[in-house]
Amino acid sequence: MTEVKLAVGYNEYEDGQRMNTEIERLSASPEAAQLTSLIIGDWGQAYENSSDEVVEALVKHSGSFPSLRKLFIGDMSYEDCEISWITQTDLSPLLAAYPELQSFTIQGGTNLELSNLQHDKLEELIIITGGLGKKVLSQIAAGSLPNLRKLELYLGVDNYGFDGSLEDILPLIQPGKFPKLTYLGLKNSEIQDEIAAALADAEVLDQLHTLDLSLGTLSDTGAEALLASERIKGLQALNLSYHYMSDEMVARWRKSGLPADVSDQQKSDDDEDWRYPSITE
C-alpha cells in the first residue's frame, strides 16, 4: 500500500500554496499510478475555505490515480481548524469519479452533502463531525451502497450541526438497507441513550459483528435497554467506551460476559472542577 498525505498548513497557505495545485503536482508524479491511499489534510483556513477546490481537482485528475482505494477528506486537528468549523461541500462527485474506491472518510460536517451517494464497491464510510446534519443522514439513507461493510457516523451535538432526531437515524438501520453491513457505529451522539434503545432489539444487529456506540452520552438508561436485549448476544464487539454509566452498570457489563468495552467512564462536572494556583512553575 502506498499512502500520501497532502496538507497546506497556515504558513504554506499564507505563502500562496494551494491544495488544488498540490493535487495536480501529485497527479503528475511517478507515484500517482501506484497510490492506493490519499489523505487530504488541511487545505488552508478550512473554517473559511470549503473543500470545493479539493473535489474539483480530485475529479479532474481521477484518471491519474487508478489504484486509489482509500480516500480521507479533511484529516486535520484542532491546531488547524475546529472540527465543527471545517467547511465541506457536496463530496458525492468523488464517488462517481473513483468507482474502485473502497474506503471513504470525511471529517467536518459544515455544509457537507452527499447528494448522489451511489457506489457499488465502497466498503467503508466514516463521517467524523461535531454535528452531522439531518440532510446528510437522509442522503445516506437514500443512497445505494450495496457493498458497504462499515458505516461509522459521529453524530455530534445540536450546537455544532446535529439538527436531527432519532427519526432521522432510524432509516439507516432498516433491514436490507446495507445488506453486507457488519460494523455499525452511531456514535459521539448527545442522544446516545435513544439510539441504544432503538438499536437494542433492531433486526440489523443480526448481521453485525460490531456495534459502536462510543464517545457519546450513553448512561444507565441506554445501557439497560442493551443489556435486556437477546440480540446483542450475537455481537463480537460492543464498543461503549467514553460513557456516563454508573459504577454499578459498569460492573454489570463486566459480569455479563459480553464483549463490551466500557472503558473511559466520564464523571460529572463537579469532580473535574479542580482549580490550580496561578504560579506553580
Next chain:
Amino acid sequence: MMQSALPLILLCSPGDKRTAGIQQARSRLGLPPALTVPYGELLEGVPLSELLERQLPDAVLSGALEQSMTGIQTAGPTPERPERQRTEGRTLLRLESPGGSFALERALIALGAPDAGEQDDSLHPFGQQHDPYPLSVQAAGQLKELPGVLHHPSQWFRGYCRLLARVQWEASRILPAARWQNHPGDIAAMTDKRRTQQLLAAAGVPVPRPLGGAQPPADYESLRGLMLSERMHRVFIKLACGSAASGVIAYQINPATGAELAVTTIGVEQYITRPPVYYNSGKLRRYTVSSVLSGIINWLYSHGAYTEQWIPKAGSAGVSFDIRQLVVLGEAGHSAARVSTTPITNLHLRSKRMTPAEAGLTDEEQHQVRRTAVQALSAFPRSAIAGIDVLVSSGSSRRTYVADVNPFGDLLYDVEYEGCSTYEWEMKKLMEHRIISS
C-alpha cells in the same frame, strides 16, 4: 578557601521542590549547600544583609565584603556577563520562583500597592501603565486564600518587580562583586510576555507574529477588529505576567459565520452585586458566548496581555505538542515534549510528557529546536539559565518559534541529560564556566 564557602546564595522559598532539587544536586556534586534567603522574610522587610548575616559567620561575610572592596567593578547595579578572570570564589546570586504560597502572593500584591511607600518601578517593563482597580496595602493584606483565584495579576507583577529592584540594589551595596545567575532585570523582562517577545523579535529569534504590531489590541473590541483586518483568525491571548497556562486563551473567530470560540483555563464566578471573580480552572473551558468572552478578555487586557498568532503545532493522532528546552550558558540540555489533546500544553493540565523523538521530531528538527532555544536565551545576555518553550509548526514547513522564556523553567522531573538532573547539569556548567567554584 574562605571564598569557596560562599559560592551560591538562593533567594527562594526554602524547603520547596526547587530549593530541595538544587541542594540535592550540590550535595551529589560534593558542593557545599547553597545559602538560602527566604522571600517570606524579605517581603516582611528584613534587609538582605541581615538575612545573610544570620547564616554566615562574620568572618566569611566580611571576607566577602573585603573582596568586594577590591573586587571587580562589573558587579554593580548592572553587571555584565561574567568574565573568566577572578571568578573563583565570587558569590553567585540566584533568584528562584516566587510562587508556591499564597502568603507570598499576597505580600507581593501589597508591595505593588499604590500606597506601598516609595518604590522603584524601574525594572517593570511597562511600569508607567496603571494597574486596574488597585488594592491598597491594607486591602491586599486582607485577601483571602481562594483556590486558583487570580487576585490581582498586574499588581502582583508590579510588586514582584519592586522586590527584584530592591534585592538588586541591596545586593549591589553589600556584595558588589557578586554576580547574578540571571539578572533581576532580565527576570522581570522574561516574566512579562510583552517584553519577552519584543526582545526576542529584536534579536531575530523566530516568534509567532504579534497581533497589531506597534498598536496591539487593548480590549475585546480592538482585538476582534485587528483579527479581522489582519486576517489572523486564530490567536493566543496571554496574560503578560502569567506563569504556565495561567491566563492563557486560545481564541478564534470564524470569518464565514461570525462564530467565536475560546479555549482556556480561566473560569468565571459571576455575581449580581460585585464584579466577577476569575480563577484558574484545572479543566479547560470552551466559551462561545460574546457577553462572557468580552468580560474575560477585557479583564485580561486590563491587567496587560499579549496577543500572538496561533501557530498550528505539530502533532499526530489527535495530539499536538511543544518542547520545553533547558538552556544553560549557551548550551541546550534537557528537553521534554509536552503532548496534549488540547491547544494548551502545560504539564499540570494533564499533558503527557515524551522525549522530542517520541513526539515525532526528526534529528534535524530536534537540532533546530535546540538552536532556536539557545538563540532565545542569548537575547537575555545577563542571564545564564532558562527553560525555553519552542513550537514546531504543523504542515510541511515545520518551522520553529519561541513561545515563551521561563526564568524558572528548569523544574523538569525525571528528565536526564548527560546523566544529570537539570540542577546537577546547571551546577556542572556553572563550574565549567568558573562561575561557581567547587
